[in-house]
Amino acid sequence: MSEVQTRPRVEIAALLKESVVAALVALGLTVVMVGMKTVDQPGGLGLEYRWNWVAAAVASVFIGRFLFALWRETRPRHAAERGPSRQQRMLTSGGDFIRKFGLWFSLFALGFAIAMPFLGGPFSTRYFIDVATYVTIYIMLGWGLNIVVGLAGLLDLGYVAFYAVGAYAYALLSTHFGLSFWVVLPLAGMMAASFGMMLGFPVLRLRGDYLAIVTLGFGEIIRIILLNWYELTGGPDGISGIPRPSFFGLDFSRRVPENGDTFHTFFGLDYSSMHRIIFLYYLILALALITNWFTLRVRKLPIGRAWEALREDEIACRSLGINPTNTKLTAFSIGAMFGGFAGSFFATRQGFISPESFTFIESAVILAIVVLGGLGSQIGVVVASVVLIGGTELFRGLEEYRMLTFGALMVAIMVWKPRGLFSFRRPTVILEGKKIVGSQAGEGSG
Amino acid sequence: MLTLEGVQTYYGNIEALKGIDLEVQQGEIVTIIGANGAGKSTTLMTICGLPRAAEGRIRFEQYDITRMPTHEIVQLGIAQSPEGRRIFPRMTVLENLQMGASKSNPDFFEQDLAHVQELFPILKKRENQRGGTLSGGEQQMLAIARALMSRPRLLLLDEPSLGLAPLVVRQIFEVIEQINREDDVTVLLVEQNAFHALKLAHRGYVMVNGRITLSGAGDELLDMPEVRAAYLEGG
Numbered sequence: 001m002s003e004v005q006t007r008p009r010v011e012i013a014a015l016l017k018e019s020v021v022a023a024l025v026a027l028g029l030t031v032v033m034v035g036m037k038t039v040d041q042p043g044g045l046g047l048e049y050r051w052n053w054v055a056a057a058v059a060s061v062f063i064g065r066f067l068f069a070l071w072r073e074t075r076p077r078h079a080a081e082r083g084p085s086r087q088q089r090m091l092t093s094g095g096d097f098i099r100k101f102g103l104w105f106s107l108f109a110l111g112f113a114i115a116m117p118f119l120g121g122p123f124s125t126r127y128f129i130d131v132a133t134y135v136t137i138y139i140m141l142g143w144g145l146n147i148v149v150g151l152a153g154l155l156d157l158g159y160v161a162f163y164a165v166g167a168y169a170y171a172l173l174s175t176h177f178g179l180s181f182w183v184v185l186p187l188a189g190m191m192a193a194s195f196g197m198m199l200g201f202p203v204l205r206l207r208g209d210y211l212a213i214v215t216l217g218f219g220e221i222i223r224i225i226l227l228n229w230y231e232l233t234g235g236p237d238g239i240s241g242i243p244r245p246s247f248f249g250l251d252f253s254r255r256v257p258e259n260g261d262t263f264h265t266f267f268g269l270d271y272s273s274m275h276r277i278i279f280l281y282y283l284i285l286a287l288a289l290i291t292n293w294f295t296l297r298v299r300k301l302p303i304g305r306a307w308e309a310l311r312e313d314e315i316a317c318r319s320l321g322i323n324p325t326n327t328k329l330t331a332f333s334i335g336a337m338f339g340g341f342a343g344s345f346f347a348t349r350q351g352f353i354s355p356e357s358f359t360f361i362e363s364a365v366i367l368a369i370v371v372l373g374g375l376g377s378q379i380g381v382v383v384a385s386v387v388l389i390g391g392t393e394l395f396r397g398l399e400e401y402r403m404l405t406f407g408a409l410m411v412a413i414m415v416w417k418p419r420g421l422f423s424f425r426r427p428t429v430i431l432e433g434k435k436i437v438g439s440q441a442g443e444g445s446g
Numbered sequence: 447m448l449t450l451e452g453v454q455t456y457y458g459n460i461e462a463l464k465g466i467d468l469e470v471q472q473g474e475i476v477t478i479i480g481a482n483g484a485g486k487s488t489t490l491m492t493i494c495g496l497p498r499a500a501e502g503r504i505r506f507e508q509y510d511i512t513r514m515p516t517h518e519i520v521q522l523g524i525a526q527s528p529e530g531r532r533i534f535p536r537m538t539v540l541e542n543l544q545m546g547a548s549k550s551n552p553d554f555f556e557q558d559l560a561h562v563q564e565l566f567p568i569l570k571k572r573e574n575q576r577g578g579t580l581s582g583g584e585q586q587m588l589a590i591a592r593a594l595m596s597r598p599r600l601l602l603l604d605e606p607s608l609g610l611a612p613l614v615v616r617q618i619f620e621v622i623e624q625i626n627r628e629d630d631v632t633v634l635l636v637e638q639n640a641f642h643a644l645k646l647a648h649r650g651y652v653m654v655n656g657r658i659t660l661s662g663a664g665d666e667l668l669d670m671p672e673v674r675a676a677y678l679e680g681g
């Protein structure tokens with residue numbers, strides 16, 4: 001046997017052909033979508049042609065495809081050269097980074113999240129804290145959905161419905177009955193949880209794609225009810241004037257009531273509108289951390305283990321004496337409950353809600369966060385939220401290219417890491433010597 | 447201990463079991479042998495209520511379990527190691543065993559764990575490894591061990607020898623005999639490997655096309671010419 005040929009001859013002609021095909025596809029797509037633009041002209045709509053844009057798009061696809069193909073053909077072919085295969089990495093080492101640095105990374109992220117409003121510089125600006133609040137809402141939603149999708153393996157495309165239930169529960173109860181945020185919060189959670197049950201019952205027998213379609217429908221039903229039940233929800237007008245939360249009974253208003261205190265007089269501070277912003281940020285951070293803490297705890301309890309086992313193999317679960325009905329319903333309702341909490345927070349922060357905030361795209365974004373982060377990974381949700389939500393905020397300057405960047409990012413992550421950024425699953429128990437100990441939680445934090 | 451009377455099971459319109467009568471006594475190892483598609487696995491699954499029997503009665507000790515939900519049947523003391531092992535691939539060996547552990551008393555866990563690790567020492571070595579990374583034989587051992595973690599009085603085993611090397615098969619069959627003898631676990635074993643199964647079992651049933659055609663003591667069946675012709679020699 002001669003030496004093993006590791007770098008096969010690259011057939012440039014074949015690569016060029018492949019690139020031409022890709023360029024032709026790009027041409028077909030861009031001629032209409034990029035090449036023609038409708039403009040207002042005297043006497044109706046007219047077309048403006050932008051062929052140079054088309055040429056640029058086609059050329060970049062051609063070159064990009066060629067370079068990609070070249071890289072694909074010239075990289076080492078043999079397993080030994082490439083190191084362990086993706087399969088092996090997935091099963092054995094999986095997440096060296098998380099295992100080694102997960103705890104430190106989490107603690108650092110948590111410390112940063114807590115200290116952030118006081119760090120000064122760009123971190124303490126109103127804009128930055130607003131974005132951070134927004135990102136944290138999605139982290140919380142991601143953690144909530146992670147219970148349903150990541151742990152129990154039930155694909156839920158209608159998660160935003162529970163977010164909406166929580167938001168409307170708070171909005172209605174506070175505007176009609178004057179109940180405070182802290183009273184409504186548990187009620188909203190319970191309400192969302194019972195909606196989770198309502199969704200759970202009819203879908204008990206469904207799995208995978210079929211389950212996804214029904215949950216998608218459920219999300220739409222809730223939104224359409226909110227849109228059409230004008231007497232209760234105000235329909236498309238939404239609900240405005242939703243009260244702000246207080247700090248243990250202390251308001252954040254500038255005006256001081258006659259016999260009482262506000263936040264700034266009680267603590268002897270000068271009034272600043274930032275107080276409320278920072279308070280809201282800490283509020284959602286606390287809610288999100290509770291979600292995370294709950295998930296990390298429950299994974300080690302029988303019910304959490306049953307969720308994970310159910311994701312792996314339902315038949316095996318049944319033959320081990322696990323009641324799949326209860327297991328699925330608890331997953332749905334607990335996941336929904338955290339969605340409801342987040343919804344209440346959203347309502348109180350915005351002060352105004354309408355069905356427009358609860359469209360399918362929201363469900364899709366939350367699901368994208370969970371999937372991109374790595375199903376079941378708490379820290380993955382954090383990173384994916386920061387990248388997707390914070391990222392799109394950052395790219396706001398790019399205007400219409402924002403969604404393009406978003407899409408490209410998602411494609412890139414899925415090509416590079418098909419199981420999500422953090423696909424390593426931390427065992428819930430390990431044996432040390434003769435004693436059984438819970439494995440130290442290293443995942444997750446703000 | 448376990449009695450099936452005239453049990454019929456359907457998959458849609460297809461009658462998979464056409465009236466099964468079967469009995470397992472306390473302390474026995476009973477085997478069901480037969481060709482592919484004879485209904486052996488369906489019989490085991492029907493005992494656990496997956497799918498449910500359309501006709502007939504299934505009794506376990508003093509309970510009528512014909513209409514009972516699967517998880518309640520299992521809690522009565524029947525454990526199953528289902529066909530194709532069905533371990534949880536992303537969970538570790540230890541977590542798999544934990545899933546099988548007795549729900550009634552968490553204190554049994556360490557004791558039971560030590561016991562199954564003694565029966566299958568390899569599971570001790572692999573305890574923090576993911577189920578999916580085990581070899582076929584190890585996965586089968588894990589499936590049996592997981593079933594044993596619930597302290598069953600009746601163990602249902604579906605083709606534990608499937609796709610395994612003869613040496614591993616022998617090891618697994620030795621353990622089955624051991625738990626039957628020492629732990630007083632009654633075993634109902636479904637097997638293609640008729641020779642091994644009949645040698646191990648006290649009694650056996652032969653299934654053909656959803657019916658039981660022959661039954662008798664293990665060595666009696668081994669000697670019957672029709673059994674030898676159909677399941678042991680040639681083809």
